Amino acid sequence: MGIVSFIFTMLGIYSIEKIVLSLFGFLILSAVCVFSFRNIEVRKSIRLEIQKPELIFLILFSLMALYLYAGFPTWYLDGGRDQGQYTIFGVVISKTGGLNLEVPDTKLISEIFEDSVLVDYQSIASEFNLGLSNSETYRSPRFFHILPAYLAIGYDLFGIGGLLRVNAVFGFFSVFLLYLVTRRMSDPFSASFISVLYVLNSSQLWNVRSALSEAISQFLILLTAYLIQIFFKRESRMPMFIIGLVFGISSFARVDSYVYLPALVMYSGFLLVFFEKYFKNSLYFIFAFLLTSVLSFVYAYFYSKVYVYHLWEHGFLNIVGFAWVFSLVFLLLEVLIWKKSPSVLGWFRSFAEKNKRTLRISVLSALFLAALLAYFVRPMFLSQVPALAAAKYLTFHSLSVFFWYVPFWLFAFLIFTFDLFIFRRKFVNSSFVFFIGFFLLTVYLASPSIAPDHFWASRRWMLFSIPFAILGSVIGIKNISNIKQSWKTALLLILAGAGIIYTVWRSKLILFQPMMEEYENGYEIFANSTPDENSFYFTTKRQIASPLRYIYGKNIYLINDSEEFLQKVPKLLSLGKRVHMIQNGGLSGADPYLKFTHTTDLVLKGSFPAESIQRYPEFLYHKNLNLQTYELEISQTKVLPEPIQFDWMPANGGFFSRVGEINSDGTISATRHQGPLVYGPLLTLPKGKYKVEFSGVNLDRAKFDVVYNGGSSILYPEEKGEEANSKALIFEIKSPVIDDVEFRVFVEGKSGVKIQRIKLARIL
Numbered sequence: 001m002g003i004v005s006f007i008f009t010m011l012g013i014y015s016i017e018k019i020v021l022s023l024f025g026f027l028i029l030s031a032v033c034v035f036s037f038r039n040i041e042v043r044k045s046i047r048l049e050i051q052k053p054e055l056i057f058l059i060l061f062s063l064m065a066l067y068l069y070a071g072f073p074t075w076y077l078d079g080g081r082d083q084g085q086y087t088i089f090g091v092v093i094s095k096t097g098g099l100n101l102e103v104p105d106t107k108l109i110s111e112i113f114e115d116s117v118l119v120d121y122q123s124i125a126s127e128f129n130l131g132l133s134n135s136e137t138y139r140s141p142r143f144f145h146i147l148p149a150y151l152a153i154g155y156d157l158f159g160i161g162g163l164l165r166v167n168a169v170f171g172f173f174s175v176f177l178l179y180l181v182t183r184r185m186s187d188p189f190s191a192s193f194i195s196v197l198y199v200l201n202s203s204q205l206w207n208v209r210s211a212l213s214e215a216i217s218q219f220l221i222l223l224t225a226y227l228i229q230i231f232f233k234r235e236s237r238m239p240m241f242i243i244g245l246v247f248g249i250s251s252f253a254r255v256d257s258y259v260y261l262p263a264l265v266m267y268s269g270f271l272l273v274f275f276e277k278y279f280k281n282s283l284y285f286i287f288a289f290l291l292t293s294v295l296s297f298v299y300a301y302f303y304s305k306v307y308v309y310h311l312w313e314h315g316f317l318n319i320v321g322f323a324w325v326f327s328l329v330f331l332l333l334e335v336l337i338w339k340k341s342p343s344v345l346g347w348f349r350s351f352a353e354k355n356k357r358t359l360r361i362s363v364l365s366a367l368f369l370a371a372l373l374a375y376f377v378r379p380m381f382l383s384q385v386p387a388l389a390a391a392k393y394l395t396f397h398s399l400s401v402f403f404w405y406v407p408f409w410l411f412a413f414l415i416f417t418f419d420l421f422i423f424r425r426k427f428v429n430s431s432f433v434f435f436i437g438f439f440l441l442t443v444y445l446a447s448p449s450i451a452p453d454h455f456w457a458s459r460r461w462m463l464f465s466i467p468f469a470i471l472g473s474v475i476g477i478k479n480i481s482n483i484k485q486s487w488k489t490a491l492l493l494i495l496a497g498a499g500i501i502y503t504v505w506r507s508k509l510i511l512f513q514p515m516m517e518e519y520e521n522g523y524e525i526f527a528n529s530t531p532d533e534n535s536f537y538f539t540t541k542r543q544i545a546s547p548l549r550y551i552y553g554k555n556i557y558l559i560n561d562s563e564e565f566l567q568k569v570p571k572l573l574s575l576g577k578r579v580h581m582i583q584n585g586g587l588s589g590a591d592p593y594l595k596f597t598h599t600t601d602l603v604l605k606g607s608f609p610a611e612s613i614q615r616y617p618e619f620l621y622h623k624n625l626n627l628q629t630y631e632l633e634i635s636q637t638k639v640l641p642e643p644i645q646f647d648w649m650p651a652n653g654g655f656f657s658r659v660g661e662i663n664s665d666g667t668i669s670a671t672r673h674q675g676p677l678v679y680g681p682l683l684t685l686p687k688g689k690y691k692v693e694f695s696g697v698n699l700d701r702a703k704f705d706v707v708y709n710g711g712s713s714i715l716y717p718e719e720k721g722e723e724a725n726s727k728a729l730i731f732e733i734k735s736p737v738i739d740d741v742e743f744r745v746f747v748e749g750k751s752g753v754k755i756q757r758i759k760l761a762r763i764l
Contacts, residue, residue: 009097016094082123086148151166224432248290263435409495413474589688604627608622704721
């Protein structure tokens with residue numbers, strides 16, 4: 001269904017009716033094939049791969065997993081991050097039949113507002129501005145699109161709720177695949193432990209509940225692993241070629257899939273040296289993967305040029321190109337040795353056998369030393385460069401953060417899995433799992449390559465690093481050399497049992513908790529209460545711009561410079577257009593000849609994990625966007641500034657916290673951690689003198705400041721509180737209007753500070 005949807009999307013003719021007709025066509029074709037080959041003996045007695053008690057457990061457990069995945073989705077209708085973008089693209093495909101992201105009024109807005117207004121959106125960019133297209137209105141997505149093609153089906157069938165649950169289907173089938181894959185390397189007991197640790201892992205729960213591409217890529221890795229196990233020893237090469245095509249589909253889902261090639265070449269080299277008779281099969285598999293990957297790149301060039309340009313500009317394609325050249329040269333060398341120099345293979349085998357003990361000790365010691373360096377030494381380098389502390393924290397602390405998801409007492413046993421596959425060379429039909437798993441674990445621990453906050457830290461790891469670490473740890477325990485089986489079983493019970501307890505404890509924050517659950521309702525209310533005809537909307541909030549345009553049909557643009565924008569608004573009004581601003585803050589006085597009339601609010605709210613990276617999220621906060629909509633009109637007389645006043649309960653007023661706990665009454669209390677207790681609410685404010693007042697407990701133990709421009713511009717420098725129950729700061733805005741004003745409170749560890757109320761008033 002998804003592949004057919006994807007092809008129709010490329011052709012610009014997607015519709016759910018066409019997909020249904022295509023499925024009927026496949027059904028008829030299948031019936032014809034069955035009839036044509038009716039004389040071939042294919043009937044065999046049905047034999048279950050696993051025992052019936054296992055099957056009952058697996059079915060019941062997978063249904064529980066489906067409930068956890070689909071029952072508590074993350075309603076991420078936020079255009080600022082990838083899952084929001086995938087959601088938007090899925091809706092666009094459903095509504096328009098393709099990725100039609102055009103912005104019809106581009107020329108008008110560009111001519112009037114020039115650089116003060118952006119005509120692009122987050123990850124939706126103009127090819128025209130880069131000289132890649134002749135169309136000013138065309139917009140190119142900076143993503144691959146097979147996942148949105150699946151999401152469009154969910155949207156057509158069940159609306160936004162169905163779209164957000166598409167990944168739950170992939171997660172559901174992945175449970176079966178993981179169990180079957182691990183069952184071929186272990187016993188039912190171990191496979192059950194692995195499945196429980198996998199499903200209840202907080203990273204797995206978080207990512208499968210969102211519209212992210214990792215879930216489909218994880219499914220494809222597990223499907224490929226299982227198919228290889230089944231067809232590994234077949235003499236026919238065709239099954240391995242087809243499996244390579246299946247695995248290559250992942251390159252249409254995520255650009256990171258291109259980096260799989262080095263792992264596949266290492267896999268083929270291992271087979272060549274130690275299991276030569278299977279080497280040719282691996283070549284068919286790799287060739288099919290290469291073919292699909294090249295096709296995906298050609299597709300990306302034509303359908304997502306800006307994305308390709310961006311990847312080249314930021315050096316990712318250079319890295320991929322180098323990895324591919326190196327891998328293909330190495331693969332060619334393998335083929336030449338196989339064909340021309342079989343004696344070299346004999347030498348390698350002889351050397352490995354003669355020096356097995358030395359190699360074993362050396363390699364396993366090196367892995368152990370690398371883990372110690374990654375955990376203890378690598379973070380020290382970050383402390384030498386304070387400017388990188390926030391941006392690179394995850395990269396330098398990747399292993400310690402990884403232990404949030406896979407406890408270290410399990411992770412340590414991965415070394416025995418390495419020994420099992422490389423030196424003892426067991427489970428050769430499952431060696432693909434080892435090579436792809438170990439490669440991705442190493443690459444993404446070296447460079448997680450993701451935004452540094454909350455569960456996003458685990459997005460790349462969820463792909464296969466975490467499942468492989470869980471799988472490898474349990475299998476490693478079961479295959480420790482020179483220990484009685486009863487001792488290994490006891491060790492597995494203790495360590496894996498402790499791992500399940502740890503996993504549930506980590507997941508309890510989100511286990512039965514939907515996220516951002518009121519976002520859809522907030523958007524619907526806003527869309528139904530605001531005009532569309534002849535109306536233009538402008539905002540500085542990038543997270544709402546693309547959802548409002550592409551899901552709810554609002555003609556909205558992003559403000560780049562509020563002061564310059566307001567100066568040019570009269571020209572658009574003179575054309576008979578209605579102009580609206582969606583901001584958080586008061587605009588009275590921003591321009592003396594513009595009248596700002598408050599018309600409606602855009603209120604988006606829901607639970608969300610605290611956005612931290614230095615520590616695992618310990619609580620949920622109210623991810624609230626309380627935005628006001630103003631209609632702008634030209635005034636013939638000078639408009640006098642009106643009072644601007646706000647009175648917030650911090651947790652309900654759009655404020656955030658990295659180290660505090662959200663209380664049921666909307667207050668925020670400090671925990672044992674050091675850092676920003678309160679920051680936000682990202683206001684737009686006009687020229688004037690303001691007073692912000694904080695009320696709470698132990699405020700003399702906190703520091704306060706007022707900033708804007710992402711914290712880089714200071715309106716009031718950091719100052720320590722003097723009184724326990726209150727703190728007031730007076731600051732002045734000298735520009736006609738500024739955006740993203742923040743009031744921040746910083747605390748030391750165990751400070752006992754509590755913020756109960758924040759008030760703001762313009763006093764002059």
